[in-house]
Amino acid sequence: MPLFDQLYNFAHWLTQDRDDAEDLVQETFAKALRGFSSYQQGTNFRAWMYRILRNTFLSSRTGRKAMMTVPLEQDEDGPVVAAVDTKTPEAILIDRSDQHFLQESLDELPLNFREILLLCEVEEMSYQEIAETLGVPIGTVMSRLSRARRALRDLVRGKLQGIQKG
């Protein structure tokens, strides 16, 4: 089954719950099956599947709730250059055993940051594919991605410093 494992992983990150993730994946495949005629040959199949999954999630109760905690980003469509992170990131050395800090931090990120990081880093989607999946312009993908990386870095750094102090 194409994309089954990846879609499940993505669903679990979105819903943060195993049962909800299983329901979401089943519904996604059912919808894809029903709506296959609406898929246009030659367009991006992967983006199409992820879009179905994401839209299904956003229309669920958990999804609506998660979306409400997403902060408003007024400057989202502003000039991309201003949003690009030029600060040199300190090398965050994440030992394999510290990986749960990163997972914890990913879980704590607002939904729109979490999903874009997963699509970019785990799914290795191109900016164009991410734009298609999320239904936003490429400029927004770039600025949101940059903000998401910074937010994640700050969260992880905070946790690591917390340990050092403690």
Add this chain to the structure above:
Amino acid sequence: MACEQWQAQLDAYLDGELTSEAMRSLDAHLRTCQSCSADALARVQFKRSIKNAGMRYTPSPELRSKVQKRIGSGPRRSWNIAWKLATAALGLVLIAGAVGSYVGHERLRQQHFYSELADLHVATLASPNPVDVVSSDRHTVKPWFQGKVPFTFNLPELQNTDFALLGGRVAYLGQTSGAHLIFQVRKHEISVFIFPESSASWTPKDSKVERRQTFNVEQWNRGGLHYILFGDAAPEDIQKLSGLLKAVEGS
């Protein structure tokens, strides 16, 4: 162009989103600018950590068979063919993308691999308790790894050589556990890493002693395991130790 302007392009560069021309000029800059290449490396490490952390959840076999049944009994016959076509198209896109980014990132991957080894080596030696099993006796050190690493290995007899075994610890590379042994030769410490062959994101071929990240490194693959010697000892010493290790592997 000032470094700040180069750094503004780093994320797009590492995401493989720059035009080939912009890629080439940034590439050239990274070769000459230490602070930008350190920055790039930190970003690559961060990207990799996110990827590793993000691949977290696996579906249960029950869910797989449930969904499979549903697709199998789907209402549209054309679905299966179309599905296969779509999958094939997706495969092509993925392969093309993979080849492109493979070429672009191979150098960084290699850099990352060696810097990870350097981190392990230096951090271990700097620690007040560098090894978890402190013993010069190979018959103590080898059994200690039982149940801690998913393979077994042999250690050479060091009597009448310049080498001494200081001990060992479990190390992690590419999310796989492996053995990290520390040997000493004339006050120089040499790390010996043993990992399953497939664990590193970038698997180098067998090599003679070469200089990486200012250290001397020698490595080889044998019996499904990847051996890496890493340290500031002279190349001849590294070679001697690798000879001892290779000799005992056959026994």
